[in-house]
Amino acid sequence: MEHVVILGGGIAGTTAAEELRKLHADVSITIIEQENHPLYSRVLLPHYLKGKVPREKVFLKTWQWYLDQRIEIMAGVRAEAIDVANRFVRTSEGRELPFDALIIAGGGELNTLGGEPRGVSYLRGVDDADEALMLLRELKMRPAEEQRAIVIGGGFIAMEYINFFAHYTVPCRVVLRGNGFWSSALSEHSQGVLARKAIEGGVGVTTNEPAPEVVGEREVEGVRLSSGEVLPCSLVGVGIGMHPDLSFYRECGIAIDRGIAVNEYFETAHPGIYAIGDCAEFFDRHVGRNVVYGNWMNAQTQGRVVAKTIAGERTAFDLVSSYTTNLLGLHIVFIGDVDRRSADEIRQTVETEVASVEEFYRAGNLVGAVLIGDISQRAALTATIKGSG
Amino acid sequence: MKLRIVVDPDLCIGAASCVTIAPDTFVVNTDNKAEVLDHGAAPDAPTYERFVEVTEEEKENIILGAQSCPTLAISIFDEHGTQIYPAM
Numbered sequence: 001m002e003h004v005v006i007l008g009g010g011i012a013g014t015t016a017a018e019e020l021r022k023l024h025a026d027v028s029i030t031i032i033e034q035e036n037h038p039l040y041s042r043v044l045l046p047h048y049l050k051g052k053v054p055r056e057k058v059f060l061k062t063w064q065w066y067l068d069q070r071i072e073i074m075a076g077v078r079a080e081a082i083d084v085a086n087r088f089v090r091t092s093e094g095r096e097l098p099f100d101a102l103i104i105a106g107g108g109e110l111n112t113l114g115g116e117p118r119g120v121s122y123l124r125g126v127d128d129a130d131e132a133l134m135l136l137r138e139l140k141m142r143p144a145e146e147q148r149a150i151v152i153g154g155g156f157i158a159m160e161y162i163n164f165f166a167h168y169t170v171p172c173r174v175v176l177r178g179n180g181f182w183s184s185a186l187s188e189h190s191q192g193v194l195a196r197k198a199i200e201g202g203v204g205v206t207t208n209e210p211a212p213e214v215v216g217e218r219e220v221e222g223v224r225l226s227s228g229e230v231l232p233c234s235l236v237g238v239g240i241g242m243h244p245d246l247s248f249y250r251e252c253g254i255a256i257d258r259g260i261a262v263n264e265y266f267e268t269a270h271p272g273i274y275a276i277g278d279c280a281e282f283f284d285r286h287v288g289r290n291v292v293y294g295n296w297m298n299a300q301t302q303g304r305v306v307a308k309t310i311a312g313e314r315t316a317f318d319l320v321s322s323y324t325t326n327l328l329g330l331h332i333v334f335i336g337d338v339d340r341r342s343a344d345e346i347r348q349t350v351e352t353e354v355a356s357v358e359e360f361y362r363a364g365n366l367v368g369a370v371l372i373g374d375i376s377q378r379a380a381l382t383a384t385i386k387g388s389g
Numbered sequence: 390m391k392l393r394i395v396v397d398p399d400l401c402i403g404a405a406s407c408v409t410i411a412p413d414t415f416v417v418n419t420d421n422k423a424e425v426l427d428h429g430a431a432p433d434a435p436t437y438e439r440f441v442e443v444t445e446e447e448k449e450n451i452i453l454g455a456q457s458c459p460t461l462a463i464s465i466f467d468e469h470g471t472q473i474y475p476a477m
Contacts (some may be wrong), residue, residue, distance in 0.1 A: 043402065043460055228457075268425075296404065300457060324404055375419060379417070
């Protein structure tokens with residue numbers, strides 16, 4: 001083992017590099033990262049947006065750290081091709097990097113509305129957060145009646161936008177594609193608890209709008225609904241999910257399904273090529289099926305595990321994945337596999353005005369849970385999912 | 390050796406990665422914030438800050454737990470008050 005190349009310098013790829021260096025003093029490690037920043041915490045971006053942490057605290061590594069660790073980072077560089085047979089990566093700078101092991105930790109691409117005027121905000125990285133803050137300052141300079149924001153989407157990023165606008169007392173309305181928040185994942189009761197919380201917090205909720213359209217030539221003027229009505233606003237926060245850039249990997253001849261297909265050791269079908277993080281579809285033994293998860297703990301733990309395997313200690317992944325957020329202070333926790341279509345049975349175990357707990361079962365085993373407003377069962381449910389895997 | 394382990398509840402988002410890695414030291418409470426335990430127990434009362442006597446191996450794992458926090462909500466100090474994590 002001489003050369004390890006890592007595509008992606010996010011938490012998955014950087015953790016893999018850091019762990020590999022600990023286990024292997026001599027191997028050469030190169031990270032290819034599209035963004036021109038050292039590692040930062042995407043999870044800290046909401047805190048940064050709300051002024052709870054200064055911008056510099058968002059960064060988890062300095063450029064000096066990479067030097068100290070003898071990890072080469074090519075920042076602002078893309079991988080243009082992976083030659084699986086001849087084992088090298090060609091970069092956007094035209095360099096060809098040979099590898100003995102390749103870790104694909106490329107994350108995902110944001111789903112976008114397309115063709116947006118100024119004032120449409122996405123929240124993928126620190127540059128987006130900087131832009132959102134700039135747009136917020138501009139909005140705050142406008143006459144009071146124009147200080148309106150719209151959030152498109154009803155998932156984790158939408159929560160961050162709603163909390164962000166609420167923090168700065170910007171009147172906001174959320175436009176949802178389905179019946180409610182996480183409409184394909186949650187029960188009607190769960191969606192009702194969230195919708196009530198939003199409305200109580202002064203957030204307007206518009207449902208069943210599959211294709212809201214941003215209106216405005218150069219600058220955002222509003223969002224057009226299916227009825228033709230235009231809701232006026234000067235800032236739109238969009239959180240409509242992400243997807244791995246699978247066509248690139250497919251063109252390189254790497255087997256993919258919903259993500260890059262790997263086993264529980266993150267090995268692809270090609271010897272020496274691994275995939276981790278948001279772009280990997282792996283076998284999760286705790287839930288008994290192939291899954292793609294896009295969250296921090298998952299990505300970080302996978303980085304650690306794949307480094308061990310590459311260093312010679314083949315290690316299977318063993319984590320019950322979870323993700324937590326809040327809507328205006330109402331706690332929301334997703335644990336394990338909460339895909340409704342893949343569950344045999346879903347039990348609504350807490351059903352009050354302000355709380356909802358759903359348990360997801362497959363073949364008699366608990367594989368996932370959603371906790372809203374009442375998270376007291378979190379540890380117990382996590383333990384049960386871990387135990388039944 | 391003794392460590393002082395401090396959780397900033399204002400930064401903590403309840404991701405629980407610390408609990409996954411160091412369950413004897415961290416637990417998430419009903420406010421979705423991590424509290425500090427002393428070897429699985431909370432003598433006196435639940436708290437966001439505690440001195441804990443640890444072995445070298447336990448120390449390494451607690452630091453790993455702190456490093457796993459995506460919001461850097463956990464700080465660790467040695468018995469002299471020097472911050473071990475995050476590096477200053």
